[in-house]
Amino acid sequence: MQASSNPGTAPRFASGTGLHVRAVGERALLLETSGTAEASALHSLLATSPLPGQIEAVPAARTVLVRFATRTETREAAARAGQLAGEALPDEAQEPRMVELETVYDGEDLEEVVRLSGLGSVQAVIEAHTAAHWTAAFSGFAPGFAYLTGGDPRLQVPRRSEPRTAVPAGSVALAGEYSAAYPGVSPGGWQLIGRTSAPLWDLEREFPALIAPGMRVRFVPVRERAELSARSAGDRGQGTDLARSDPDPGLQARPDAVVLETGLLVTVQDLGRPGHSHVGVGRSGAADRSALARANRLAGNTPDAAGLEVLFGGLRLRAEQDLVLAVTGASAGLTVQDASGPNAGMLPDRPFLLRAGSELELGIPVAGLRTYIAFRGGLEIPAVLGSRSTDTLAGLGPEPVAPGTALTIGAEPGSAVGHAEVPPPLPGGFAELRYVPGPRQDWFGPDGTSAFESRDWTVGGQSNRVGIRFEGSPLPCLRSGELASEAVLPGSVQVPPSGQPILFLADAPVTGGYPVIGVVLEADLDLAAQLRPGTAVRFVPVTLPA
Structure with missing residues (x-):
């Protein structure tokens, strides 16, 4: 390379x-x-x-x-x-399964759709919407959210000029050539025409998404009021709520550790849940995958064991049993408080014993952003779609860890703990990220590409597990208008109309609507996950081997 x-x-x-x-x-x-x-x-x-x-x-x-x-x-x-x-x-692709959605047509935007469509009446809109056999073309935006096509062309209405901050679960809506039903509560700018009580996303089913790409959908009008279930109407309702301050005694009868303080954000992470993007679920998992893998090696765990991801230190926990741990990632001081008093001599990147009754405190890192803690045996939490990871965008997996959370550790892995390792260097005030051209680099032309590579971009304070928002002089784009939604990957650098690039990280959306100018190499995403706000970043183009 x-x-x-x-x-x-x-x-x-x-x-x-x-x-x-x-x-x-x-x-x-x-x-x-x-x-x-x-x-x-x-x-x-x-x-x-x-x-x-x-x-x-x-x-x-x-x-x-x-x-x-x-x-x-x-x-x-x-x-x-x-x-x-x-x-x-x-042949089997020619006869897709048909899903019928009973729908109450009482949406807030029905009258606006009547005006925009020119159909003349609410009844005419309902008849046009229910007469069509819609096809689920693709999923994105949220787990189980299917973009339906094939409707009456007169129903092609624009999005609202001002998106809603919260669209109720079950809402049936229109935007452009698409119709959709919202599986859960989320922001949205589509025109609301009705609601359905159908369980659009249910993790208790073998296939959680009721509507998957290729299926046909027919909306059936009903007069009676449809009551949404607590599961579909919940603000989250799509994950396993085990990391909470009031743990279920049946699930946490014998905790191995208790979290006392969390700092900015602590989540449970493993290697993620790949393979579900077609129904709107991204991979998620540890933002710095190499740091979590190193922690698991040191603790003697399997690579897919779940641990804690700590944003900018501040975690304090107490061992209720003797535990073997390993801490990697951001350079944060480790202090153990036991009966003899505080001991600040613990070192990262090597396994160590935390005796029952002792407290471990993670300081504010002097370099890097995210710290990982592996427990020998891994965190014992039910998996959601094959993973114990918290996906902050999709709302899947356990809730972020809160003070009072009781942690249960899995069975002894039966393998030896690892030897101390030398971690890769953490970024300082400046970092370089290698990238290859993105699928829409032609939207920016030679001048835009040159500007992207020659400038030092600053990591913004609004960055999170979804992506890094960069600040700098706006990047010029040759084209105007929206890009039709297309799939994106962690590492994609998307450029919205503001001209400020966004580098997608572990909790990246499945699809995006802005052009991707470049894709950062997978090997550099772990470094990107450790970039602190204010860090200057240069994107360095590379050529992949033939």
């Missing part, structure tokens, strides 16, 4: 009528079609006949993003992608 002063635009391979291929990062391709129906059909084909090495295919408005296991398989897929344009769908 070599640095390049002029990486050009992302590789774009003409590959048959209506289908183009754009590289996304190191091991993904964006297959660009001529429309939503074509993208949905392509996703159905890839779901039934995956390409060699294909890990995941994520449909969007006019594209399908495909992730691969290796760089070689990515290159081979790019070379043969043109053959997909002419392939017919398998």
Whole structure:
């Protein structure tokens, strides 16, 4: 891999009528079609006949993003992608499952939709909406949120000029060519026309999403008032609430540790939940994956064991049993308070014993941002979609850890603890992030690309696990208007109309609506997770090996 002063635009391979291929990062391709129906059909084909090495295919408005296991398989897929344009769908993809949603049409924006659509009456809007057999083209925005297409063209109304801060769960809405039903409470700017009590997202089902890409949907009007269940109407309602200040005695009968203070934010994290992007669920997991992996090695755990991710120190916990721990990541001082008094001699990046009754306190880090604590045996918390991670964007997994949370540790892993390791250097006041051209770098042209690479961008204070918001002179863009929603990956650098780049981290959304100018290398995302507000960052272009 070599640095390049002029990486050009992302590789774009003409590959048959209506289908183009754009590289996304190191091991993904964006297959660009001529429309939503074509993208949905392509996703159905890839779901039934995956390409060699294909890990995941994520449909969007006019594209399908495909992730691969290796760089070689990515290159081979790019070379043969043109053959997909002419392939017919398998027979089973021609008869999708139909889902019926009983809907009460009493939405706050019905009269506005009547005006915008020109249909003349509320009844005419209802008849147009219920007459269509909608198709779930793709998911995104929130778990179980399906973008439905195929409606009456007269229902193509613009979003509200001012989005709502909270749209009720079950709301049925319109925006552009799409209709949708909100699985949970969330912000939103769509026009609300009704509501359904259907359980759109339920983790107790084998397949939590009621509507998945490729399914057909019909809205059935009902007169009676639909009452939403407590599960669907809850503010979160999509995860496992075990990290709380009033733990269930049945679940926490014999705690191994108790959290006394948390600082800014403490969450439970493991390696995440890949493979669910097609229903609107991102990977999540530790923001600095190498730090968590190192902590688990030191504690003798399996790589997927769950631990704590601590933002900017401030954690204090008490051991109720003898525990073996390892602390990695940001350089924060460790103090153990026991019967003999405080002992500040504990060192990170090596396993140590915390005796029952002793307290461990994590100071404010002098370098880095996120610290990881692994407990030998791992945190024992029920998994949600195969992971114990807290996804702060999707609202999945356990709630953020609060003072009073009782922690239960899993069984002895049966392996030896690790030896002390030398961690990689933490970023100081300046850092470089290597990147490859993004799929929409052509939106910015040579001048915009040069500006992106030549400037020092400052990490903003509004950054979080979803992404780093950078501050600096606005980046010029050659095009105006919205980009049709398409899948994004952690590492994608998206540029909204403000011209201030956003680098997506572990809790990145599944889809985004702004152009991606570049994709930071996976190897540099752990460094990015440790960048503190105020740090100056330079994006350095690199060329991937052929």
